[in-house]
Amino acid sequence: xxxxxxxxxxxxxxxxxxxxxxxxxxxxxxxxxxxxxxxxxxxxxxxxxxxxxxxxxxxxxxxxxxxxxxxxxxxxxxxxxxxxxxxxxxxxxxxxxxxxxxxxxxxxxxxxxxxxxxxxxxxxxxxxxxxxxxxxxxxxxxxxxxxxxxxxxxxxxxxxxxxxxxxxxxxxxxxxxxxxxxxxxxxxxxxxxxxxxxxxxxxxxxxxxxxxxxxxxxxxxxxxxxxxxxxxxxxxxxxxxxxxxxxxxxxxxxxxxxxxxxxxxxxxxxxxxxxxxxxxxxxxxxxxxxxxxxxxxxxxxxxxxxxxxxxxxxxxxxxxxxxxxxxxxxxxxxxxxxxxxxxxxxxxxxxxxxxxxxxxxxxxxxxxxxxxxxxxxxxxxxxxxxxxxxxxxxxxxxxxxxxxxxxxxxxxxxxxxxxxxxxxxxxxxxxxxxxxxxxxxxxxxxxxxxxxxxxxxxxxxxxxxxxxxxxxxxxxxxxxxxxxx
Ligand SMILES: [Mn+2]
Numbered sequence: 110x111x112x113x114x115x116x117x118x119x120x121x122x123x124x125x126x127x128x129x130x131x132x133x134x135x136x137x138x139x140x141x142x143x144x145x146x147x148x149x150x151x152x153x154x155x156x157x158x159x160x161x162x163x164x165x166x167x168x169x170x171x172x173x174x175x176x177x178x179x180x181x182x183x184x185x186x187x188x189x190x191x192x193x194x195x196x197x198x199x200x201x202x203x204x205x206x207x208x209x210x211x212x213x214x215x216x217x218x219x220x221x222x223x224x225x226x227x228x229x230x231x232x233x234x235x236x237x238x239x240x241x242x243x244x245x246x247x248x249x250x251x252x253x254x255x256x257x258x259x260x261x262x263x264x265x266x267x268x269x270x271x272x273x274x275x276x277x278x279x280x281x282x283x284x285x286x287x288x289x290x291x292x293x294x295x296x297x298x299x300x301x302x303x304x305x306x307x308x309x310x311x312x313x314x315x316x317x318x319x320x321x322x323x324x325x326x327x328x329x330x331x332x333x334x335x336x337x338x339x340x341x342x343x344x345x346x347x348x349x350x351x352x353x354x355x356x357x358x359x360x361x362x363x364x365x366x367x368x369x370x371x372x373x374x375x376x377x378x379x380x381x382x383x384x385x386x387x388x389x390x391x392x393x394x395x396x397x398x399x400x401x402x403x404x405x406x407x408x409x410x411x412x413x414x415x416x417x418x419x420x421x422x423x424x425x426x427x428x429x430x431x432x433x434x435x436x437x438x439x440x441x442x443x444x445x446x447x448x449x450x451x452x453x454x455x456x457x458x459x460x461x462x463x464x465x466x467x468x469x470x471x472x473x474x475x476x477x478x479x480x481x482x483x484x485x486x487x488x489x490x491x492x493x494x495x496x497x498x499x500x501x502x503x504x505x506x507x508x509x510x511x512x513x514x515x516x517x518x519x520x521x522x523x524x525x526x527x528x529x530x531x532x533x534x535x536x537x538x539x540x541x542x543x544x545x546x547x548x549x550x551x552x553x554x555x556x557x558x559x560x561x562x563x564x565x566x567x568x569x570x571x572x573x574x575x576x577x578x579x580x581x582x583x584x585x586x587x588x589x590x591x592x593x594x
Pocket of ligand 1: 506535561
């Protein structure tokens with residue numbers, strides 16, 4: 110990457126430039142500064158087509174407005190986070206902000222101002238760089254360095270929301286009166302401007318509302334989740350095709366292969382890919398991905414593409430690295446498959462959210478008793494939760510813009526609630542026999558299996574959005590054989 114301005118004299122080439130972010134670099138001559146002000150074409154865009162989800166984001170803002178009448182609501186996108194010096198981590202807009210605006214710009218802030226009959230939404234953004242004062246080429250956030258931004262007028266056309274300069278917002282918020290709430294945790298500057306006016310309890314109510322608002326997906330969101338699943342399936346196929354290269358290197362080859370698909374077809378991975386070969390499959394959040402990939406072992410791959418509009422898939426397959434399950438691997442795999450089948454069958458409108466978890470856990474407990482790993486009867490095992498030594502985690506969660514979507518929802522709106530059409534959740538039972546678990550026969554140790562799909566609740570049952578990928582053990586083997594050619 111390029112760095113800093115080219116100093117104009119040889120002497121200055123020896124000196125590090127320390128002030129790019131803070132304004133004029135002292136070595137810029139008056140003549141050059143004057144020269145850089147002019148000679149640039151006007152590139153303002155007009156007649157822009159609104160973003161595809163403009164109607165949906167307007168409906169979401171209307172629902173938010175109805176919930177908090179008479180209150181000023183502040184929803185920040187978040188700021189860049191410094192990695193070191195003048196490099197930043199890649200930015201991902203706060204979910205609440207992107208959900209309500211369709212915008213993903215760092216430092217943006219959505220404000221809903223109370224009016225007589227609802228709210229007036231305004232989006233505060235960094236405008237195009239000033240050329241008169243040299244900002245565009247001398248400031249670290251200048252467009253010459255980071256690329257052209259939309260003008261405020263362009264943003265208005267695209268988003269359907271009046272846009273203003275975000276640099277004026279903090280002072281305006283400090284001076285404003287009346288009740289106000291902010292979504293915390295994304296923009297320290299905005300929160301500082303509101304510090305005397307907000308309470309943690311009231312702000313939490315705003316966060317909870319925006320989490321629960323996302324429980325039921327609209328048509329745009331369902332289409333995005335479909336896209337995410339389709340791209341993810343292609344990413345899994347990519348991985349199968351390069352398993353020999355992973356064997357020659359490490360789990361990193363798998364991570365990198367899936368990441369390529371995520372970046373080409375989407376925005377990013379929706380969460381750190383879990384590329385867990387052999388006993389690493391028993392580590393639930395194995396993201397170091399630096400282990401060996403050995404034929405004869407299983408690969409547990411838990412990964413999801415996040416679309417350009419920030420909806421993510423969350424899919425797991427547990428694959429035999431050499432293309433064929435051993436007897437013990439198949440026995441465990443098929444048990445998890447049966448548990449997942451029972452879980453998916455329990456996903457339907459009107460069912461309790463907990464039903465799919467209970468259905469899957471019962472199957473797993475039955476298998477553990479049948480194999481003699483835990484003493485029955487099954488009801489006693491479930492009552493005491495004894496199966497959890499090997500099932501470890503819940504059977505699923507809501508899915509959407511966040512992989513663990515709607516996480517701030519109240520228990521009565523989520524875990525203790527009833528499934529409705531438009532909800533999307535994962536069904537992901539697993540069995541994990543730690544390599545050092547002396548309570549199971551040696552042949553079980555070091556085997557971990559999870560199968561995870563993304564299930565949309567429909568009017569009459571459910572639809573598996575990730576069914577492009579096979580789940581049954583014999584179908585997985587046939588699919589791998591076809592891909593490896
Ligand atoms: Mn999951």
